[in-house]
Amino acid sequence: LQDQTFRHGPGSSRYVEPKRTFEKALEISDLVVLDRERCVLCWRCVRFSDEVAGDRFIQLVDRGPGTQILTFKDEPFDSYFSGNTIQICPVGALTSKPYRFVSRPWDLMSAPSVCAYCSVGCPMTNDARSDKLVRTQALPNENVNDFWTCDKGRFGYHYVGSEERLRTPLLRKGDNFEQASWGQALDAIAARLRDGKRIGVIASGHLTTEDAWAISKLSKSVLETPHVDARIQDAGAPYELALGLSGAAGSSATLNDLESARTILWVGPDPKETLPVLYLRLRKAVLDKGAKLIVCSPRRISLDVFATHAIRCEPGAEARAVAGLMRATAQPAEAVNDIGDPFVVAWGPAAAGRDETPILQAVLALAHEREAKLLICPPHAGSQGMLDMGCHPLLDAGQAPAAEKGMGTREMLEAAAASELDALVIFGADLISDFPDAALAKRALESGVFTVVIELFATETATHADVVLPSAAYAEREATFTNLERRLQKLEPLLAPPGAALEPWRACASLARSLGEDWGWITFEDVWSDIRANVPTHSAIEVSHLNQASLAPHPAQESGYASGPDHAPAHAVVAGPGGQYPKGFRSGSPFQTGQNWPLSWELRAFEARQRPGIIAPAPPSNGGFDGDHPFTPRPAEAVGFALYSGRLLYDEGTMVSKSKALRGIARPAFVEMNPEDAAELGLSEGERAIVSGSGFEAELEVFLSDISKGAVFVPYDQKGLKANRLMSGLDTRVEVRKA
Ligand code: SF4
Structure with missing residues (x-):
């Protein structure tokens, strides 16, 4: 609105009536600030939270002229996707707490990039002022993130400008x-x-x-x-097993395949904690596109809320549960009956420190038998x-x-x-x-x-x-990330690395x-010439194409007034909510690194269009998969509990813990138990328990859940405990006692 008024509006307001006044600038979460006096009650934030994220923390309250946007009493805007409401708010009523009053948009230098956290690979813009990264926002790519990011990707950037960065060898x-x-x-x-x-x-x-x-x-x-x-x-994740089935240690499905699937099987970590925008894509596939979702997990995860079937099993027994889905006579019968084509089988390593081999073997055998596509989900942006x-x-x-x-x-x-x-x-x-x-x-x-x-x-x-x-960090480099679909997307450099820091490829x-070996690499293009010459799957990839938007615009669109059948806008050019905007398209390069962008996100998204990236082709399968892996679940040991440990979104990882916006909001470590196990130990919800393993012990708060009996969940890296201290060898077991 500010941009539109600046460009086209009158010099003074014609509104003379008294304006609504509210208490200024409410902090509705650790990341989002609400100024109700700016709000035009457009409902975008409410609709996003309800329809896209499924986190109904923000609502219209009161009636008539008193109607206002607000969170519920004593409930902060505690959503992993809250930052998207800032980006779609047309009037700046919702603002980012870390970025508020840091810069005017026209003082920013911007460059397109890709989130460096998880393997979804959400495209982003990085915005810098005075050579300091001050904001990141979502860029749209309908193949990857639609128009969204999670709050870790959006607010977890301060580590780049940290004073603690290494500067010299x-x-x-x-x-x-x-x-x-x-x-x-x-x-x-x-x-x-x-x-x-x-x-x-x-x-x-x-x-x-x-x-x-x-x-x-x-x-x-x-x-x-x-x-x-x-x-x-x-x-413990044997990605290479997928080679025999799909020709690559990676996915044969794309994220878009989820939306055309009739059935999706999920065997893996909680995607809302580890691959948040994939969680949004799965939610959309089920609730908007009608896919049936079968979830197989030892504990309740975010997907259970909208899953058609949630199969609970002991940690490690996912292999048996997946094998149970293989034949028409298998169990549970309702889940088997709901499997139909197109079928996507999604797997990711669910728990640190365990051997995932039998589980992945079972997943591959099922995909082979049902001719399903595979979505393999390794954890990180570069995995x-x-x-x-x-x-x-x-x-x-x-x-x-x-x-x-x-x-x-x-x-x-x-x-x-x-x-x-x-x-x-x-x-x-x-x-x-x-x-x-x-x-x-x-x-x-x-x-x-x-x-x-x-x-x-x-x-x-x-x-x-x-x-x-x-x-060098991600915002300081020209580079590509390959996401979990094997899609390459490009990062443009915005900042100089601190001191003498260099890209690892240059090192x-x-x-x-x-x-004694001179590779002759000086530039990013030199590295890619070498990749094309030596990596057969990437021999045809032109990195210059990674800068390009999906389609060249029709000349008539450049006027912004395309009309009639011949001048209908090509749908691939439409990007995000701003796709309907009638003016503002500018021809030329979709992005010019370092250019100032005195435009709102909508215009910028429209102007930038989408950079879909390129999926590297997989070699033809060598037919080495016989579909007959002998998956033998490990026998349960008598003593202690099976330790099941995965990451939460906000943890104590190196990059998050150096990002000041996120540092304070990570939950302390806890232990999650089955109520029957807890009762046998005389423990109840909220009490303290000692968890010990591998010669190390920690005192943690107890949470009760429907996790399978005989297992406990401890988050991998939270304040108070790095769970890897409890682990040794594969498939660790731990003791639990009352503190
Ligand atoms: S979903 Fe993953 S890639 Fe996307 S913003 Fe979040 S952490 Fe980054």
Whole structure:
């Protein structure tokens, strides 16, 4: 409205009547502020919360001239999607608490990017003022996020500008670090790696596709080691099993396939906590498009609210439950009867520190038998890119089986702890915080193995390293992320990295040069020429196409007054609510990095149009899947409880904990139990219990739920407990007693 008035409105208001007054600027949550005097009662926020998010926290209250937008008494706007209401509010009545009064839109520099958190890969704009990232907003891509993001993606950006970012390479001198130049650091690393026989390389799932290719090439061609892996919290997830069925360790379904599916089976984590916009897509598929949803989980998850069938099972027994859906005579009969084509089977690693093999085998067998499409959901923004580029002990780049099998993350850490590795090179991973066996990670890093860490921050893992290299963050780089559909989307750089921080691919190329191999990479395009030449699945991908919108606009649209059958707007050009806006389209490049955008989101979305990205083709399936995996559930042990642990949206992860808007709103750790188990231990809701395992114990508040008997859920990384301290080996069991 501000933009429209500025462009087309009269210089002064003709409204002379008294205006409605309200108490100013109510904080209706930790993230959203409401100014009711600006509100025009358009209902957009109410309709979004009700129809899209399903979180009815905000409503029209009172009647007649007293009608106002408000949350319910004593109930904050406690939604994971609340920030979307800020973006669709046409008058700025709902504003972002962290961004409020930070900048006028015309003072911002903006660039399109992609969220760096989860594997949905929501496109975003990054907005900076005075070289500081001050806001991120959703960009529309109807193939991926519709027009939405979750609040973690929207408000979790402050870590980029944190004063704690690493700025220079550091070399260990005794118990301390000394600052060094890149040349000194690379020489020190090359001197140790040159003669290394057994080198392990571990990467984070938050790195880009280009980083993944560089890490894979450095490991397999320069360091000549097959021991490379990017699975950390998902260390027990055998993505490579999907190769025999769909030709790729990844999805054959797209997110849009969910909306044309007749039936969807979900076997995985709670998507509202881990893949929030996928939760919105599933909700839309069921409630708007009529899909039947079958959910298989050991505990109640967000999808149960609108699922057609919720199958509850013990942790690990999902395999048996999925196998039960395979034949027409199987159980539960109602769920089997509801399976129809098109059928999408979705799986993601649900719990850290357990072997997902039998579950994924059962999922693949079902997909094979019912000729269903697969949606494979690895956890992070860069996880799929790592699989595509061969950062995996059993895969080479281009979804090819590895020429030489290597060790996975767990085996590498065990080898390091046993002094059987010469060096560990760690890219962006805080193993002590994130690997589902903290004691093993610590033993490995304290074993004296020569360790190099490239990181954003001085994490606990980095403080154990011999050389620490500073890494550039996502808003500082030209790059791509590959999402869970295997869709590549482009990030444009907006900021300069702090100090001497570099992109991990550039660090790899520099290290390769120090070791005698010059890759000749100077620019992002150089990396892509190399990817196209060496990765068969990506040989036809033109990265310049990733900048492009779906369709070139019809010339008549440029006037903004297209009409008549010949001038009907191409639907792909319509982007978001602003798609109906009659003026404002500007021809030319959909985005020019760094350009000022003194426009509202609607106009900007319309102007920018959508950048759909490109899905890398999968190689043809080698037919190696016989559909007959012998999935044998583990026998239940008698003592203790099966530990089932997954992430909540706001946790103590490195990026979230350095983002000031989110830092304070993460829940403290808790233990969730079945009421019968709790009663046997004399525990009730809200009491304190001691949870112990692997020589570690923590006192936690008890919550009762319908989790299967014999199992407890503990969130993976919350204030008060990093659950990986309770874990050792696979499929950890814990003891619980009254505090
Ligand atoms: S759903 Fe995932 S990709 Fe999208 S904004 Fe949230 S964390 Fe980022």
